[in-house]
């Protein structure tokens with residue numbers, strides 16, 4: 001941060017590049033929108049061939065005066081070579097990458113007794129290895145361009161607790177792994193080395209239950225789940241994706257320059273009682 005410069009005033013510098021995986025819809029898209037509104041040049045990466053209708057509506061809301069933009073790139077985070085190529089291209093176009101939100105994730109509800117090794121591996125591949133490789137591919141570019149970047153892993157409160165009655169052993173463990181990963185990467189990348197590399201902050205975000213396409217599918221699979229989850233936190237309701245926009249801005253901007261290796265829990269009090 002420059003001397004005398006207010007952290008919040010220079011929250012996001014206009015035109016700086018951000019990458020959001022899982023940005024075709026849901027939570028990733030809402031967090032991407034927050035960065036665009038603050039002037040960020042945001043690349044939404046997702047395995048879907050084309051983004052959700054929700055993305056088109058977000059695109060229509062982008063005002064040129066903000067100085068930001070929203071772009072969609074199809075990418076499966078499990079394709080590490082393609083991930084590295086795309087990060088390299090984005091960095092080359094923008095003199096680096098300022099921030100990454102890794103929100104791409106999958107969920108599967110299956111009793112632990114029936115889980116196949118193949119399904120466990122699939123879950124960990126996307127929710128853990130995909131997140132790790134996303135951070136690595138971005139950090140390589142941040143090192144190269146000497147960006148003091150910020151990386152946020154979208155974990156979950158499910159990485160800290162078992163959700164009462166929800167048969168999601170592999171998902172919850174994958175989120176616990178991501179919370180721990182952020183601590184280790186923060187340890188390796190946060191300080192600025194003699195050669196000028198580093199200064200990359202790494203944190204995780206642990207949301208409670210939010211209404212997104214992923215969760216609407218859970219509601220279809222488990223009758224009564226919407227009501228159970230609504231009553232399971234202190235607010236007595238589910239979250240909207242827009243309630244995480246502030247967290248995206250906070251974690252990606254100079255508002256959080258001394259925060260690294262942390263896990264930000266925003267769950268309506270779910271894990272607090």
Ligand SMILES: NC(=O)c1ccc[n+]([C@@H]2O[C@H](COP(=O)([O-])OP(=O)(O)OC[C@H]3O[C@@H](n4cnc5c(N)ncnc54)[C@H](O)[C@@H]3O)[C@@H](O)[C@H]2O)c1
Nearest residue numbers: 022026027046047076077103104105156209210212213214
């Ligand atoms: N909805 C919730 O209640 C909740 C709570 C806590 C954490 N989360 C986490 O938030 C993140 C976003 O979830 P959401 O609820 O918006 O779900 P969602 O299913 O609506 O969005 C997830 C996105 O990730 C993409 N994706 C999945 N696998 C991918 C891959 N291999 N490569 C690229 N993209 C891939 C999907 O296509 C989808 O667009 C996930 O990591 C999820 O675990 C969600």
